[in-house]
Amino acid sequence: GNSVTQMEGPVTLSEEAFLTINCTYTATGYPSLFWYVQYPGEGLQLLLKATKADDKGSNKGFEATYRKETTSFHLEKGSVQVSDSAVYFCALSEWDNNDMRFGAGTRLTVKP
Amino acid sequence: DVKVTQSSRYLVKRTGEKVFLECVQDMDHENMFWYRQDPGLGLRLIYFSYDVKMKEKGDIPEGYSVSREKKERFSLILESASTNQTSMYLCASSLSDRGQETQYFGPGTRLLVL
Numbered sequence: 204g205n206s207v208t209q210m211e212g213p214v215t216l217s218e219e220a221f222l223t224i225n226c227t228y229t230a231t232g233y234p235s236l237f238w239y240v241q242y243p244g245e246g247l248q249l250l251l252k253a254t255k256a257d258d259k260g261s262n263k264g265f266e267a268t269y270r271k272e273t274t275s276f277h278l279e280k281g282s283v284q285v286s287d288s289a290v291y292f293c294a295l296s297e298w299d300n301n302d303m304r305f306g307a308g309t310r311l312t313v314k315p
Numbered sequence: 316d317v318k319v320t321q322s323s324r325y326l327v328k329r330t331g332e333k334v335f336l337e338c339v340q341d342m343d344h345e346n347m348f349w350y351r352q353d354p355g356l357g358l359r360l361i362y363f364s365y366d367v368k369m370k371e372k373g374d375i376p377e378g379y380s381v382s383r384e385k386k387e388r389f390s391l392i393l394e395s396a397s398t399n400q401t402s403m404y405l406c407a408s409s410l411s412d413r414g415q416e417t418q419y420f421g422p423g424t425r426l427l428v429l
Contacts, residue, residue: 235415246319246405246420247358254415292357301346301409301416305358 205230209293209306216283216313224278224309226267226293234295236260236269236276237303241290250278250291283313318342319421321406327427334393336424338406345411347389348418349373349381352403364389365412396428 210225228234235254239247251260256271265280276293293306322337340347346365350358350373360373362381370381378400382390389408393400403425407418 237417239420244422246422247407247418248420249417252415252417296415298415299413301412301418302360302363303348303418307355307357 205234205295205297205304207293207295207304207306209291209309211307212290212309212311214309214311216311218285218313218315219282220313222278222280222283222287222311224291224293224311226276226278226306228274228276228293228295230274230295230297233298235298236267237294237296238265238267238276238278239292239294239305241292241308243289247292283311285313285315287311288313319406319408319419321404321421321424323424324422325425325427327429328393328396329429330397332393332396332428334396334426334428336391336393336404336406336426338389338391338408338421339387340389340408340419341387342408342410342419343386344408344419345386346409346416346418347383348407348409349379349389349391350405350407351375352405352423358405361391396426398428400426401428402426 237252238250240250251262253260253269259268296303348363349361364383406421409416
């Protein structure tokens with residue numbers, strides 16, 4: 204079945220450091236890929252998404268490119284801020300349904 | 316903006332109690348979902364509904380039931396709460412069943428079963 208594997212946390216960075224959170228997936232068809240973020244005490248909210256191979260999703264300085272050849276959707280940000288501290292979830296859904304599969308989540312802490 | 320609300324942020328219940336968690340969305344979405352979130356396990360789907368009075372089991376439906384009498388409201392029911400149902404429960408909704416649709420989440424209900 205479909206699944207998502209993302210790097211284990213926690214990840215601790217200093218402000219302005221470069222961020223990469225790895226995400227790889229297994230899917231039988233043509234999935235859409237998502238990154239969701241969960242700030243402390245809140246539900247998940249969409250950070251970015253990509254719906255086909257080679258698409259790049261971007262939002263708030265974060266980027267991720269849908270790589271079909273490596274089945275990956277790594278999240279990157281060039282310069283993190285303290286306010287980026289949160290838990291990040293990679294997720295996929297198949298093209299023909301909205302049954303979404305989530306990774307285990309990666310907790311990011313950014314220190315001033 | 317889509318708004319998904321959940322009836323409680325925190326709940327404390329005793330083993331054997333019947334527990335109702337309510338979720339309401341205000342954007343006329345077709346699909347609604349209940350997940351539980353546990354550390355190291357990510358989100359696991361309990362049940363989802365793609366229409367009024369319709370429901371489908373997710374990955375971990377045992378010990379849970381759901382009700383969707385109105386399009387905007389999706390309830391999760393723990394028939395007889397047990398300590399292993401202590402968790403964070405998240406409700407979500409999406410516009411349609413297309414795979415690329417974004418799911419919109421409520422703030423979550425943290426349930427403690429004693």
